[in-house]
Amino acid sequence: MSRVLYLAEIGYKNAGDQVMWDIFQRHFRNNLASDRFRVAGRQAAGTALSAFDSVVLGGGSLVAPAYLAKLEEARQGNIPYYIWGSGVDKWVTRAGLDAMLNGSPLPAAFTAQAKDFKVADIFRNAHFAAVRGPLSQAFLQAAGVEAENIAVSGDPALLLTPQDAKFASDKLPLPGGGPYIGINWGTAMNQIFGKDEAFVEDELAAAAKRWIQQGYSILLFVMWPKDIPASRRLMNKIGDANRVRLLETVDPYEVMGIIGQCKFTVDLKLHAAVLSAVMRIPFIALGYRFKVFDFAASIDAIRYVISTDSPTLAQELLYAANHIQENYTQTVNSLDKQLTAYQKARMLAEPFFRRLKKEAGTN
Incomplete structure (x- = not known):
């Protein structure tokens, strides 16, 4: 043996x-x-x-x-x-x-x-x-x-496919009708570029409020149980309970199912962005450390990373979201091309x- x-x-x-x-x-x-x-x-x-x-x-x-x-x-x-x-x-x-x-x-x-x-x-x-x-x-x-x-x-998780997603019916109904923006939030114990998670959280809340004004609903999701308190706090900052829902599962396949219902996602954790890419859902990654940029570079997506030490984070989030919305098919096709190359090479x-x-x- x-x-x-x-x-x-x-x-x-x-x-x-x-x-x-x-x-x-x-x-x-x-x-x-x-x-x-x-x-x-x-x-x-x-x-x-x-x-x-x-x-x-x-x-x-x-x-x-x-x-x-x-x-x-x-x-x-x-x-x-x-x-x-x-x-x-x-x-x-x-x-x-x-x-x-x-x-x-x-x-x-x-x-x-x-x-x-x-x-x-x-x-x-x-x-x-x-x-x-x-x-x-x-x-x-x-x-x-x-x-x-x-x-x-x-990343090894690029070996996944959208068929691996699990859509859990007990997580429904979703708030206020679509379309949905997914936001992955949590904590890295303040070990982030800028060392100010509170600032990033406030900027996320400001951007989310603007997206709600544009007609979106917000799905908050987590990758780790310790992310839940921060995500609850962000949900309260956003307000508008009819348009915001926090889904607390950390089952990666259920997370993929959540992501699959979104128009695009905004992701703190690296593998939230990876799973978004796997699902061919455009993402904006919060570049909190080197590893986020490393992954984004591997799929030619550096332009969709915003460093957490940016003083204009909310403004940059809104700009990136507008770019995705205006170039949606092109963005999805680019993700698919990059993912397909890795999945063929295996x-x-x-x-x-x-x-x-x-x-x-x-x-």
Whole structure:
């Protein structure tokens, strides 16, 4: 029996982390015989690698100290390891992101910590290494990872299709009639660009009130139980109870169903934007950290990201929404083109699991 470890931030009822773990397990079952291979999901903390024959760094922003330390442990212990669509996040400050978006070289200070964690060696010795987006790839190359040792796979959740959505009848009826704008709100514990979630919340409320005046109803949705208090607060700030509804499910497939009923969405959490893209629903992403820009860059959607430190956030939200409304078919077609390309390549699906089966089966 070959034992495979899937390392990721699972167990927190986070819809994004959960859906990527679901996807991994689904493809694992479909490609690797259950009498020969077994997979277990664990977080980095407290996990002993000695019980496993192979290690997969799963989806999420896991190119980070705790998880890289586990990959280095695997490297030192000659345990085969794989990087399955993970990405960079907190290592890249707003100044570093601006430099990358402007095409400027990253000063050495911005990549020093990544170099300290031996990312070049870790990626060189991985049996497979693909990251979420081109900005993660560019940052890691600036930190010394050679181009031939890192590919861009897209986020693992891009393997989903609209058919995976679940429309829960108990969440109906919806408020006030359509059309609907979905707003994903919550908290990142104020670890956002600008460090002012209260300001962002007020700007969202102002934009939502304007959309209601234009004839829309608002569907608030969350990706994590800890997002619910902030979303309730936003609902109260918007007011107009007949036109606003908060749906508190964190089931990722029900969230997809909610998104599917919207004209477009405004999303704080990364995987709210990912699921919107999967559903071919235009989105405006609140760029609260590097990872949001990284994903958007992977599907040519940077223009739909607004940084949370923008002093004119509400105005920019309204402008972006108008652009989507005026170019709706073109925007949907662009999303579909980008998603179709990833889903045809399926780098994280059959090609990856065939390789894992071949290599893990010989351990």
